[in-house]
Amino acid sequence: MRTLGIVLLGLILATPVSATTLVPAGNRHAEQPNVPGGSARRTAALQTTYDAKYRRVLKLLQTDRALREKIADTARDYGIDPIHIAGAIVGEHTYNVDAYDRLQTYYVKAASYLGSSFSFKHKGETVDRFVQRPQFAPCAKILDSYDLWACRERIWNTHFAGKVVDGTQFPNDRFGAVFFQPFYAGQTFGLGQLNPLTALQMSDLVHQISRLPRLDAAQPGAVYETIMDPDLTLPYVAATLRTSIDAYRRIAGLDISRNPGITATLYNVGSPEERATALKQENQDRVARGEPPRWPEENYYGWLVNDRIKDLEALF
Incomplete structure (x- = not known):
């Protein structure tokens, strides 16, 4: 497996930027990475829990057909799977603020x-x-x-x-x-x-x-x-996600379009070009040392998206 990984990364680094390697679906971490203290304090101040907030935003998406259609139409315009938009919305309302009911x-x-x-x-x-x-x-x-x-x-x-x-x-x-x-x-x-x-x-x-x-x-x-x-902001959400996908493809030769946990992580932390550049450099160094490449990794926010992927897939 180690030799295969080195060969794959060698291909990434030696081929034109148009050639990409698909990042596997799912989480790289077996357990959810630590959630920042600020998120915990906001949730406690609202006298709620992450699970309650997750269920509330999921319910909004499940019960509002018009919203799901807006998400699907916007995703189509930007050439991404609608699950990326849903994942960003779910992550933000689970760990940032609570969703409105309507x-x-x-x-x-x-x-x-x-x-x-x-x-x-x-x-x-x-x-x-x-x-x-x-x-x-x-x-x-x-x-x-x-x-x-x-x-x-x-x-x-x-x-x-x-x-x-x-x-x-x-x-x-x-x-x-x-x-x-x-x-x-x-x-x-x-x-x-x-x-x-x-x-x-x-x-x-x-x-x-x-x-x-x-x-x-x-x-x-x-x-x-x-x-x-919502009619104005959804294109901006989609554009942000599209920009991350393009940055990793162009800079690091990695296709993250099948891993909503990674795109959600980048939506949360920002700076996709800098992070793609850092990962490319890290993997070049790993190859030079005879080590396997490292895939992009999800944070606590992206981990939730991949962990609940069946809920999100059912929306569309």
């Missing part, structure tokens, strides 16, 4: 954000002004929204996070946490529990495929309406 509640919430007055800012400086600073000059000519915001996030990590710049001490925290949480820390909203930075990254792909208007960081109300409105 889809209509999400539409009502979406409308309330459109007229809200707030901005994406830190200490009075809006993010659209912040990214005009000279440190962001390397990003200036990038047109695609995903690459643009990824570039800006890298500049933040390199030049601002935890540093004093022009007399201002910046938090040693994520770009999205510092500028894109105008209400409270750790916030994500809507059926897909997207954060605003992810939505901005996916804006061009969603515009291209679903023909929805492009998002603008200077119009946060529209960003939050998009996150909350």
